[in-house]
Amino acid sequence: MKLNFFEKILLFLFMGISASFSYFFFVSKNEDLFYVPVQTVSLISAVSSAEKENPQPINNIFDPEQLNWQAATTEALWGKRDAHTLNVFKNKLWIFGGVAGASPDYSQNYSDVWNSENGKDWVQITNKAPWGPRRAHDSIVFKDKIWLLGGVTTGERYLNDVWSSDDGINWVQVTKNAGWLPRKGFGAVVFDNKIWVMGGVSTNDVENDVWYSENGKDWFLATNHAGWSPRYDLAVEVFQNKIWLVGGVFPGDMAEKDVWVSQNGKNWDNVTQEAVWLGRHGHCLLAFKDYLFIVGGWSGYGKGYNDTWFSKNGQDWQEVKTKTFWSGREDLTCVDFQDKLWMMGGMKTNGARTNDVWYLDKIETNETEKKESKDENNNPAQKELTADFNQNGLHNGFFNLRLVSATNTFGQLEFVFVRDNYAYLADGFAGIEIFDIVNPEKPKLIGSYNTPGYSEGVFIFGNFAYVSDKDGGFLILDVFDPKNPKELSRYKEISAEGIFVKDQYAFLAYAWWGVKIFDVSSPDSPNLIWEKDLPDESEAVYVSGDYLFVAKGNYGSKAKEGAFQIFDISDIKNPKLVTTYKPSIGYSESIFVRDNYVFLAADSAGLQIFDVSNIYQPVLISNIKIPGSVESVFVSGKYAFLAAGQAGLQVVDISDPKEPKLVAGLVLPAFAERVFFSDGYVFLAAKDKKSPSLTATNLDIKNSGWFYIIKVSGEN
Secondary structure, X not given: OOXXXXXXXXXXXXXXXXXXXXEEEEEEEOOEEEEEEEXXXXXXXXXXXXXXXXXXXXXXXXXXXXXXXXXXXXXXXXXXXXXXXXXXXXXXXXXXXXXXXXXXXXXXXXXXEEEEOOOOOEEEEEOEOOOOOOEOOEEEEEOOEEEEEXXXXXXXXXXXXXXXXXXXXXXEEEEOOOOOOOEEOOEEEEEOOEEEEEEEXXXXXXXXXXXXXXXXXXXXXXXXXXXXXXXXXXXXXEEOOEEEEEOOEOOOOOOOOOEEEEOOOOOEEEEEOOOOXXXXXXXXXXXXXXXXXXXXXXXXXXXXXXXXEEEOOXXXXXXXXXXXXXXXXXXXXXXXXXXXXXXXXXXXXXXXXXXEEXXXXXXXXXXXXXXXXXXXXXXXXXXXXXXXXXXXXXXXXXXXXXXXXXXXXOOOOOEEEEEOOEEEXXXXXXXXXXXXXXXXXXXXXXXXXXXXXXXXXXXXXXXXXXXXXXXXXXEEEEOOOOOOXXXXXXXXXXXXXXXXXXXXXXXXXXXXXXXXXXXOOOOXXXXXXXXXXXXXXXXXXXXXXXXXXXXXXXXXXXXXXXXXXXXXXXXXXXXEEEEEEOOOOEOOOEEEEEOOEEEEEOEOOOEEEEEOOOOXXXXXXXXXXXXXXXXXXXXXXXXXXXXXXXXXXXXXXXXXXXXXXXXXXXXXXXXXXXXXXXXOEXXXXXXXXXXXXOOOOHHHHOOOEEEEEEEEEEOO
């Protein structure tokens, strides 16, 4: 018998079940998503006094979503290093070898051994173990001994020796030349009472072979070509009585984001080729509390990660959402010790090596708390799909707005610029990130550059990215190969914000220090040809014809009182101020010029449109107030697309500039900062509505950026 909704409620009441729930549903029409909230309903039933006095016990469970990173020490005695190894042996943590200094120096290799009973206090067992200086080796615990294998030593000489020790002090060379080729960056595990070695970079090639040994001396080839592609800096672990392999990289390529599993070391099954986490190498893979954990790693193009993911099956992954205080890095090491997941050392994005020690402390919760937590839908990616699209004008006969993708970025996203099949993001402290947007529903991060400051803006012209980097100054990057952006030049100045490039000139707004013009005909050596201190804050710039337009954030002593200025740049080395227009209200956030009109994003004052057919006497012809605050404007055809802060994306019909009309909108969970329109899509740079201010540290604002792509169809 099939019960209807009200019959089910009556049945629940009859059975004495107490529950409360809220729900929502989507209505699909022409592929549009509408969110319809429904008021929470409570179902209350009688509970006996006996049940109140004698509540049933609640089973405690381990909840990986609630883990927290804590520092054991940020300056361990063993010194800054990466490409070392870490093991648990005789109830202690042990560290072996690695490389000191800072990248790209790889000459200072260690041959030391350290141990600790608590992760904070370390004792040096030996400064010069007989196996000699090395890095990118591996070590395992097997038959009550520590075993150390391969790697690379000073002079870039690859090794395939095997050593063992039963105390960490006295070492025996089991073999000088194992059956496998000398190599670095390989993976080693103990499985089926054997030592297994696989992958890495050898003296011959990048490998995808698998070897095993029962004694460390005699080695046998399981397969010369495993199902996974050749790679190094892969991560391997034994989990659920199988060998698991995750990620890695082929030199010069993007890092892999695949997961493989084998029951015998020879035959491999591909669990997933496209995991939800970003591709990486030099990361940790660890079996901990019935889960597989991935920690940190490297992107393959110079960016370190500081995220943590977990899975029960290697296919479905979730991210640990609690704040991570350690910086992104590669070649870190991890172990399970004293009922905690430990991480230590590695190389950060800026090339500096570390000697910090961190651990994920377990948090016990109960089944009821876990269910309630999950019901709150705290997953940011899921929030994107349940955004409040029920705004008047979403689909009004003229427009159809459809959110096709939402991507959480590494920093606090400030700006987006689109050219051809790529989106270039200025992502605050995370620098510049480049996405392949051939498929807008699945934008793919393919390249990045870690700028020295806070990336505020980016402009693409030719094969170059021009970056305003706040305290980092003005940078020019070669992006001919978007997967591998390279810095060509850097002009160190303070508070570089808005940027515009035309022909061979770059125009920069320098906040409280006015405007500067650079000749960038030689991108590797830009030449400052003009600068001008201007009253108050210069927020954004735009060039049209022979005129430079400057949006002034605050103009004068009153807050929220903006303006814009116009300069004649027909003589580029000697621009002349033509006029200053001071609207009565509104902080001038950004500016867009088309034909004889200036479109000013005026914050809480809305969108202001000026007629500048007489360049000396601009006339305010309309001012439309919209929900939220207008942070930026992009004009295409007869529409102005607005990044509207709390109100997300707003669209205004400007076919009659004197009578602009709000025709569509899309409210999103994040605060919309900058907007770009290209080929039927809106690209929106946004950040979490509760993200910290710029006075916060880089660590405080990581992953608060959101990159939205919205399909626009209908009349345009």
